[in-house]
Amino acid sequence: MKFEGTENYVATDELQMAVNAAITLERPLLIKGEPGTGKTMLAEEMARGVGAELITWHIKSTTKAQQGLYEYDAVSRLRDSQLGSDKVHDIGNYIVKGKLWEAFEADQRAVLLIDEIDKADIEFPNDLLQELDRMEFYVYETQQQVVAKQRPIVVITSNNEKELPDAFLRRCFFHYIDFPDHDTMKEIVDVHFPGIQQQLVQDALEIFFDVRRVPGLKKKPSTSELIDWLKLLMADDLAQKVIQDKDTSNALPPLYGALVKNEQDVHLLQKLAFMARRRR
Template identity: 55%
Template sequence: MMSEQFISTNDYVASEQLMASVNVAIALKKPLLIKGEPGTGKTMLAQAVANSLGKKLIIWNIKSTTKAQDGLYMYDTIQRLYDGQFGEAGVDDIAHYIKLGKLGEAFESDEQVILLIDEIDKADLEFPNDLLWELDQMEFYIYETKRTVKAKQRPIVIITSNAEKELPDAFLRRCIFHYIDFPDEVLMEEIVRTHYPDVEDKLLKNAMDVFYQIRSLRDIRKKPSTSELIDWINALQIGGIPAEDIRAKLPFVGVVVKKDEDLETVRTKLD
């Protein structure tokens, strides 16, 4: 029996399958690896889980230059050298110059937290393997102070990937995996209405019809995402656009279509 259960929140609508994957990962105490095309709510999921369970969210944003060590701790040798030159007190205490990274911060927390490792595939190929021990054992060693940092409360780890690179098999074996499918029209309507509960039915239907038609066009290079549909509906409401003009005039279509060639394709094919 699982003691903690993630459910959809007022700001985030999750499918039954996604909620099940989150709750299984929590119960098995394994990282949850989330993939899906951009704009399907991968990053927002971590905030939704934190809100649902009433826990703090710690975000580790991964870049191409990020190393696993960055998430553990940093030894600020430059600051220590600077302080030594000016005779600052405590310069002999190396611990004073150790700064924990996001993983270390999650381990040191007295309360269980949600740790989001966002866009792990942006880093080099060795990055996921370099985290295997820490994510398995929930601890790491600080050589400068000879101290082991062990998780006081095992964090709930959510990892996102845009599938830019293949992740190592050894890493995948340690994760619960879930692919967020693009929402169908029923789920999409529910998602939109969480943001704009008073949106006019006809405006929503017409906007969604055009949106899904654009996504279905074979020559579209960048398919519009959920977040872009939400922004578009907001723009249509603010602009006071009649529902019947949405298909005929494609008002504010630049909110949804972001590439010149795609814009031309949309205007040609939906004309």
């Protein structure tokens, strides 16, 4: 089982090596990088590339580790007991399987994505240490030991909103996805828009990287935002003309709302454009 990228995902040599190292070591692959650099999409394309089922666990600020294993629905059992249902005699009817349980009982090796783990409480990663390490857990209500049939390929993404515990990091294989350079970004664009006018791509990439280089920008535009912007440009002839004319008197690129996402950055770009006009 080896990952070499897919037709829908441009994976650098370093990223391919990291994925395959994690698979060989049978350790969780911890992926960090700027938002919009394709961390979540990597897991989706890994599953496609190795022919495995993808099981996704999206983490929120309220998510608890126990939910990934199972939950006991005591409220439903109480309601059924009040209605006189025979279901109440089997507590197993009220055990709700979590995403780890789904991955553990899959007949074929699955890819388990734990997406944005840093959104959860600081203790969340430590609460999963044993289950991810031993690939088993105990269900106290039914006195059942759940053991993985096939060890899943675990991919964990983080946007670095919180530091992860050292004990958790020791059990992972780590890779940081660097922001794509100009050539890699062009490859990504070609994957999303085969046959796109190359001059438009060249001009758009020039503006995109110029915006990212602006000092003091609160939120730099990401890969996914570039893709959205190009999609809009392809559908708007007037915007394409503005891009290709390279009119520096414009404070902001056309359809800038796809790239710039807060008013502070809009004002910063307008101010820089004004200062550039004053110097001419």
